[in-house]
Amino acid sequence: MSTRSCPLCGGTRLRPVGTVIAGTVSACRDCGIGWVGEQASFEDEVYDADFFGVFDDAAYLSARLALFDRHLEALDRLRPSRGRLLDVGAALGDFVARARADRWDAIGLEPSTYAAAAAATRGVQVLNDTLDSEALGAGSFDAVHLSHVLEHVPDPRSTLTRCHELLMPGGVLALEVPNELTNLFKRTRAVLHRSTEVDQLTPEHVWFFTPRSLSRVVQQAGFSVELLRTANVTPLASEVILGGVVKHLIDAMSRRTDTGEVVELYALRRD
Ligand SMILES: [Zn+2]
Numbered sequence: 001m002s003t004r005s006c007p008l009c010g011g012t013r014l015r016p017v018g019t020v021i022a023g024t025v026s027a028c029r030d031c032g033i034g035w036v037g038e039q040a041s042f043e044d045e046v047y048d049a050d051f052f053g054v055f056d057d058a059a060y061l062s063a064r065l066a067l068f069d070r071h072l073e074a075l076d077r078l079r080p081s082r083g084r085l086l087d088v089g090a091a092l093g094d095f096v097a098r099a100r101a102d103r104w105d106a107i108g109l110e111p112s113t114y115a116a117a118a119a120a121t122r123g124v125q126v127l128n129d130t131l132d133s134e135a136l137g138a139g140s141f142d143a144v145h146l147s148h149v150l151e152h153v154p155d156p157r158s159t160l161t162r163c164h165e166l167l168m169p170g171g172v173l174a175l176e177v178p179n180e181l182t183n184l185f186k187r188t189r190a191v192l193h194r195s196t197e198v199d200q201l202t203p204e205h206v207w208f209f210t211p212r213s214l215s216r217v218v219q220q221a222g223f224s225v226e227l228l229r230t231a232n233v234t235p236l237a238s239e240v241i242l243g244g245v246v247k248h249l250i251d252a253m254s255r256r257t258d259t260g261e262v263v264e265l266y267a268l269r270r271d
Pocket of ligand 1: 006007008009010017028029030031032033
């Protein structure tokens with residue numbers, strides 16, 4: 001395992017923060033990123049109807065669609081002229097449909113055979129392929145969007161470098177990832193449980209970003225970060241352990257301190 005030094009900053013001050021399917025998660029005390037030493041690989045059979053079943057949950061879907069609208073608002077600010085948009089890891093095509101309704105010429109890319117077929121039956125254009133596909137023209141996209149993708153891939157930096165190649169100069173990269181290590185709800189729970197580990201790390205994930213470490217890897221891939229913020233997706237409904245007043249306080253505090261449940265980042269291809 002390559003857990004002796006940090007893959008992002010080379011730091012050697014590491015701490016274990018939990019365990020997921022792929023193994024033990026280490027976090028770097030210097031840059032904040034967390035990772036599993038084992039190499040992750042995409043296994044099509046894992047990403048089936050069960051995995052994508054979360055989209056059948058009406059509350060979850062409505063929270064996701066609200067965040068997608070926030071992404072589109074930010075994209076509108078950075079690229080008001082619109083153009084071609086690629087949604088990487090398009091799942092069932094919800095963001096592609098939303099973006100098309102917002103006047104983007106949008107297509108999706110989805111390695112799961114199950115999800116790409118499901119999107120097609122809903123009339124959404126989603127290619128069943130990966131970022132390596134030669135059908136994607138270099139420099140041909142005005143925007144590339146990845147929502148909850150980077151925490152699953154073997155090497156986020158090479159994924160981002162490929163996105164950089166697909167974007168035209170000045171094109172926009174839009175990212176959303178979970179914020180599992182500095183999320184105020186999770187940290188509060190850990191304190192209540194007197195645990196030094198972050199509880200409930202998502203078992204399928206292999207990378208654990210913080211706002212700061214996400215920003216750093218995006219810059220390493222050649223982008224300039226324009227907007228970085230966190231958000232709570234379903235904080236008040238999803239927590240059972242904390243009382244209502246406490247939840248509202250934490251929700252308000254996390255908005256001020258960039259310690260919300262997910263990180264959103266928008267960046268431009270510099271050259
Ligand atoms: Zn580091």
